[in-house]
Amino acid sequence: MSEAVEPLQSAPKSVRERWVDLAVPVAILAIAWSLLQVAFSLYPSIDTMTQRATHVVFAISVGLAGLAAREQGIRKWVDYLLCVVALAPGIFIAFNADFLMQDRIVGLDDVRPQDYAFGLLLLALLFYAAYRLLGVGLAVFAAIFVVYFFAGPYLPGDLAHRYTGIERFIDAQFLSLNGIFGVPVGVSVTTVFYFILFAAIYDVFGGGRMIIDLALALTGRRVGGPAKSAVLASGLLGSVSGSAVANVMSTGIFTIPLMRQSGYNARFAGGVEAAASTGAQLVPPVMGAAAFIMADFLRIPYQTIVFAAIAPAIAYYFALLLMVDLEARRRGVSVDNIAQVPVRQVLLERGHLLLPLGWLAFRIVGGFPVEIAAIEASAGTIVLGMLRGVTRQPIVALFEALAVTAQRAVTVALPCALAGVVVAVISFTGLGTKFTSLMIAISGGSVPILLVLTMLASLVLGAGMPTTSAYIMAAVLLVPSLSALNVEPLVAHFFVFYFAILSMVTPPVALAAYAAAAITGESASETGWRAFALSLPGFIIPFVAIVHPGILLLGTPLDTVTGMVNICAGLFGVAVAVIGWLLRPLGKLERLGFAAIGIFNVLPGLWVTIAGMAVLVLAIAAVWATRGNTEPAREAGAGE
Structure with a gap:
């Protein structure tokens, strides 16, 4: 830019x-x-x-x-x-x-x-x-x-x-x-800008490189290590940057070549990076600009949003790591030729840069004003970075960070300003109320139909738009219809928030996948479909939040535990179906079966949960019993 x-x-x-x-x-x-x-x-x-x-x-x-x-x-x-x-x-x-x-x-x-x-x-x-x-x-x-x-x-x-x-x-x-x-502009000026500033300063002192090295050190020698390091690095770094495209371009230049070197094909490597970078906007404590606007819309403390996002983020990355692992086993990916720095060396050289991240999370979770927490983390990064020779930077680097901050903020401030124009029109003309009535009429008052319509509308609103704008439009136009049918406000906002984010990897306009394709040199369309397949668990999570609001910490601790068990079991089935491998290659009918079992597992009800888990265990046992049988055709999974 x-x-x-x-x-x-x-x-x-x-x-x-x-x-x-x-x-x-x-x-x-x-x-x-x-x-x-x-x-x-x-x-x-x-x-x-x-x-x-x-x-x-x-x-x-x-x-x-x-x-x-x-x-x-x-x-x-x-x-x-x-x-x-x-x-x-x-x-x-x-x-x-x-x-x-x-x-x-x-x-x-x-x-x-x-x-x-x-x-x-x-x-x-x-x-x-x-x-x-x-x-x-x-x-x-x-x-x-x-x-x-x-x-x-x-x-x-x-x-x-x-x-x-x-x-x-x-x-x-x-x-x-x-x-x-x-x-929207109010949130951009009072909150988002300072988190962008923190991310830029953190980059200057080598925080981004430290996160990538640490992720590779922790996972590099494990099955699918380079791809798992990409998932972890993108999730951690993207949580700070709050931008899927920026995250792809900053971490992808390191992680995609590593994945290619270990044996993943270019399309799968690009898809992993795009899916992981997109999901980073779901990871606390920062979560991108839209999360701050959500807190303002709901008139609740930001830390409430942070806590509510923890379980869904864990579920999303659990599924993504599982698919990466299954794909590595399916392909027989090797890690012998991947050079990495030991964890101890990474921590000795740059481990002090973890302290500002920890302080930022501590202050946000503790209910401190988020913009002050970001400023403190920025100041802490400067002080700690200057104390160690390996991370010390000249003064010019701070001015570079200031320049980069403002240039990155443009892509948040302009969409927020335009969103303000739209929100004002909707408010003054009463269009929001009319649109709510229209949505309810089309759905016939059926919550499941309305949820599907809301998902599609959120994805369309997000096509080619920054996440912040997509969420604001969806929140203003679509959330009222969900609330009218008695969907909990926090759940309704999270529902459209997820799909506004996932529009970044949803064809035909999948901006995060296009950014990854620019690094791999592969077809943007093919990379987009790979990223979409790898992000499919993310499309299930918002629906799970509707039937299991406990995953957003609404209800009792037992509700949260039950919801996580359901969603992890469901995502396991979907992940196996997407990759097409579990102990051995799976045929088409087997993959459809695991997909159906996965969806069944996220339905509400104690007996449904028991039955779903039993069927999943039986299906895994059946595959285990035939693992020596290579007759089923090696169907094209997400990595082909």
Whole structure:
């Protein structure tokens, strides 16, 4: 996205060369934005409107400056001009914040000419930047809602609404905390940015490399070791970064070649990396930007989300590790030629970098404000990193981290701003209530049918979109219909949250798989289908949460234990079916049988659980008894 340096991925350069790399417009703007965000944390008295407006305009400006840095001719200078102009609405809001926040009454006071000018300018630049940086899908999706706002009086039946007009639109979208500067941007500015900052600083001091080395050291000599190390490293590192695509590009350049070297084919290696990196957004304590927004929507402490996510995350990675293990045994993958660093050496050299991660988790679980916990972890990483020669970095590295932080934050801030536009339209026009009625009518009031419809709609909303945007849209449009049929609010939000995340590995637009394919050099489509197959257990977990809410820690400890037993048994059957191997190759009917047994095991009821476990044990025993029989055709599993 820019020409600023990514510390872990750039070629070795002298300190002077690294300073020169930062002396470009995009890096200067990015560093200024990061320093401003640090100022917000140090001086919380700065008003909310100014913070959110500044956040949005800097996201647009940094994004356009990054585009300009890669362009030539007139387009380069147009984007540079626009990146400067984009700061104007933020300056306008900052100078008028007292009036807008204290004296002006939204919906009653007139909209002034200057309000129109800066409001329309910001909206135009927001859509332009989103189109150029995030793709046409999200920009068009948000534009449809803007059109709906103005077309309301002319629409037939229930779709019609009377809340329209340019004055009301600017009033709601630009002059209040309900539109562009709404809840999604609020979460981005007060919480998400600081976790991105922590991830960037952690990278600078070698935390990412330490996690990869540690994962390889722990699993490298075991069956399927390189793939298991990819799963563990991607899960741990992605939990901090909160981005599936960024995680693939940071860990995949190390893990995919290791998997290929040990005997996995390129498509399976790419699929494993994509599935593991996508699932990382389900792993506490960070879980990506969408999890913070979920806590805000539900008005519950973030640590409640963290605790609720633990069991599902364990289940997801249990299934993924199991499939990796089965595939390794099916292929006879060797680990003899994989070089690795002993665990003791990794811990002696960089083990001190585990302390900031531990402190971050401790503070979040303890109920401390999450943004303060991220800032403390960042400061701890700097102090601990500087204490040891092996991790010590020059001052320029911290400025590189500031630049990288802001550039990564663009891909969160812009979707959040557009999501705010959409949420405001839905709220002011009453579209959410109408959509809820429509969903219930289509499903006929049947919860199972509604769940399937919600899953499909969440995946469609997430196609090509950042997870944050996909979740916000699904939460606003789809969760109310689930709540109307008495689904627990936390369960309903987790349901759409999971599918918003899994859209990253769901064809035809599987962004995480496309990123992995760019590393492997294989077909993006083929890699996408491999990643989808490996992520299938993740598609079962949200449905299990509906029938076993205990896995989200709702209910008694016995409910949690029962739910985990059910889900692990179910995922075992599905994993065997996906890979097509258990002690020996499995035929088509055997694979279908294990899939059916797996799904049966997640159904509710004590007797169903007993019967399902008994059938699963019998099926495993039957395979064991015929393990010397190689007659069944070696069907194409997930790795073929």
